[in-house]
Amino acid sequence: MKRGKYGLDAPVVVIGYISGGILFSILGIILYSKESWMINLGIIFLIIGLYMTYGSKIGKYKMRKKIIQKLSIKGNEIALDVGCGRGLMLNGVASKLNSGKAYGIDIWNANDQSGNNYDAVMQNAKIEGTESKIKVINSDMRKMPFQDGYFDIIVSSLAIHNLKNNDERKKALLEIARVAKKGCKLAILDLAHIKYYEGILSSQGFEIEHIDKFQIQIFPPVKVLYAEKR
Structure with missing residues (x-):
């Protein structure tokens, strides 16, 4: 059975997490000596955004x-x-x-x-x-x-x-x-x-x-x- 195109669930949230992850990661790298926590937060946001993308593209078919x-x-x-x-x-x-x-x-x-x-x-x-x-x-x-x-x-x-x-x-x-x-x-x-x-x-x-x-x-x-x- 061919799979249809079922889009991205909660697209605004996913884009927000990925964008925030990229932004905090860049700022953390630039300000590493003072704001290293930003890198950690950026990584967390990116993981959540990518996890949500996986759920939309693969996980929901399994469900x-x-x-x-x-x-x-x-x-x-x-x-x-x-x-x-x-x-x-x-x-x-x-x-x-x-x-x-x-x-x-x-x-x-x-x-x-x-x-x-x-x-x-x-x-x-x-x-x-x-x-x-x-x-x-x-x-x-x-x-x-x-x-x-x-x-x-x-x-x-x-x-x-x-x-x-x-x-x-x-x-x-x-x-x-x-x-x-x-x-x-x-x-x-x-x-x-x-x-x-x-x-x-x-x-x-x-x-x-x-x-x-x-x-x-x-x-x-x-x-x-x-x-x-x-």
Whole structure:
């Protein structure tokens, strides 16, 4: 399977770390006798920036493969990617479908991912050969345009934490619970608030099967929550 082009996650942050790393390193070298701490700080910033770049270019593909394997997709499911971005998880799930269909929703914020838009999703679908298996909709995750109990599989990657507070995250999680049918398999990858997600989902009839903690393929390290609606 060919890999699409899924951009740089949190591009402003990555550029900030790398630029800061270069700047502090140069200043530290120039002022070495008095400001050697700048070299150390510059190296730390560079390591973080490069680590984040690795996560965007390599690590998240490894996470996609791992999550899809754990979902044990049969091929006839109706799937949803909540906050699909440029389509990494959407196209990964769709690649395992034959008679099924994968839907992606997003409002595409460029601060979350470079080159983040609908056209990028469809271009990546073309590269990965999933165009006929997906449908992409401009929609807020807090108010989804789907009927109750519609999906067999729901995934979300690095999306829900972007909502501004737990009240807004709760709205998204309640929508996920609403559109999930009984037996729906759920996987949420995120870098924060997983414990909060667990509580909300448990109250909505999901059985939390497992939480993969401290997944270092992406920086900051992420967690993945796996659940099934009973």
